[in-house]
Amino acid sequence: MKNxxxxxxxxxxxxxxxxxxxxxxxxQDHLAKCPSCEVYIDKVKKTVHLYKEIENCDxxxxxxxxxxxxxxxxxxxxxxxxxxxxxxxxxxxxxx
Amino acid sequence: xxxxxxxxxxxxxxKAQQGDRNALSQLVVNYRSRIYxxxxxxxxxxxxxxxxxxxTFLIMVKKIHQFKGQSSFYTWLYRIAVNIGLRKxxxxxxxxxHVSIDxxxxxxxxxxxxxDWPDFDYxxxxxxxxRKKLDQLxxxxxxxxxxxxxxxxxxxxxxxxxxxxLQITPSNTxxxxxxARNYLKxxxxxxxxxxxxx
Ligand SMILES: [Zn+2]
Numbered sequence: 473m474k475n476x477x478x479x480x481x482x483x484x485x486x487x488x489x490x491x492x493x494x495x496x497x498x499x500q501d502h503l504a505k506c507p508s509c510e511v512y513i514d515k516v517k518k519t520v521h522l523y524k525e526i527e528n529c530d531x532x533x534x535x536x537x538x539x540x541x542x543x544x545x546x547x548x549x550x551x552x553x554x555x556x557x558x559x560x561x562x563x564x565x566x567x568x
Numbered sequence: 569x570x571x572x573x574x575x576x577x578x579x580x581x582x583k584a585q586q587g588d589r590n591a592l593s594q595l596v597v598n599y600r601s602r603i604y605x606x607x608x609x610x611x612x613x614x615x616x617x618x619x620x621x622x623x624t625f626l627i628m629v630k631k632i633h634q635f636k637g638q639s640s641f642y643t644w645l646y647r648i649a650v651n652i653g654l655r656k657x658x659x660x661x662x663x664x665x666h667v668s669i670d671x672x673x674x675x676x677x678x679x680x681x682x683x684d685w686p687d688f689d690y691x692x693x694x695x696x697x698x699r700k701k702l703d704q705l706x707x708x709x710x711x712x713x714x715x716x717x718x719x720x721x722x723x724x725x726x727x728x729x730x731x732x733x734l735q736i737t738p739s740n741t742x743x744x745x746x747x748a749r750n751y752l753k754x755x756x757x758x759x760x761x762x763x764x765x766x
Binding site: 480483484485488489490511512514515516518519522523524527529530531532536537539540541543544546548549 | 727
């Protein structure tokens with residue numbers, strides 16, 4: 473694999489893409505016979521997963537919100553939608 | 569590809585552009601958490617995150633009439649927030665010495681098995697220690713890599729949107745993401761090697 477710079481390039485490119493879509497056929501074939509590359513990619517994936525697990529973009533401290541609306545001179549909507557942490561279904565739309 | 573916004577965001581934006589205060593408020597509600605967490609990851613401090621949040625929405629309120637709809641609204645808003653965040657970073661000394669970033673050394677065989685790594689269930693209640701380590705690693709990334717990692721992997725924006733927000737090419741976005749992920753993996757691996765399961 474060390475000599476196969478084309479494959480190395482492909483693997484690097486894959487490491488910068490969406491993992492959901494899976495690697496191309498050539499990478500798949502290589503991984504089937506090269507455990508070190510396979511483990512390497514798995515570790516990168518696991519790292520990304522760990523970060524996704526701990527990140528919670530749906531919550532914001534209540535005090536920060538109040539100050540924000542005050543500084544904008546806007547009224548914070550008082551519906552369920554406006555509740556802190558209620559934005560998460562909206563967040564889903566970024567997922568591909 | 570961008571996904572179509574729910575809640576008919578176009579209408580909301582159009583109303584806000586005509587000065588509808590309720591529409592403006594709703595846009596703030598829709599994006600406040602994400603902008604706050606973006607700022608938090610960019611700068612690593614709650615105070616800076618709060619400043620970025622306020623400045624971003626102040627600009628939104630002031631300039632929303634200038635939004636032409638050539639990109640989606642959230643890419644426009646994210647771009648404002650990222651620029652404010654990066655400006656803030658430049659104005660102060662870095663908490664950590666930024667690291668140098670390498671391409672993957674795939675042939676390197678490490679002593680840890682993938683099974684030694686924390687699993688996903690474990691990370692859900694991730695111990696404070698693991699969390700802190702992961703946070704610190706992000707902060708050590710140079711800005712150009714950190715921004716891409718935050719947008720792509722933490723906020724789950726597409727390569728296209730991330731490229732638009734950062735005004736770089738999609739292939740640049742991919743290269744930076746690959747290097748950021750690789751750096752984080754390498755550093756996490758060092759920690760696991762040294763400390764075992766964290
Ligand atoms: Zn290999």
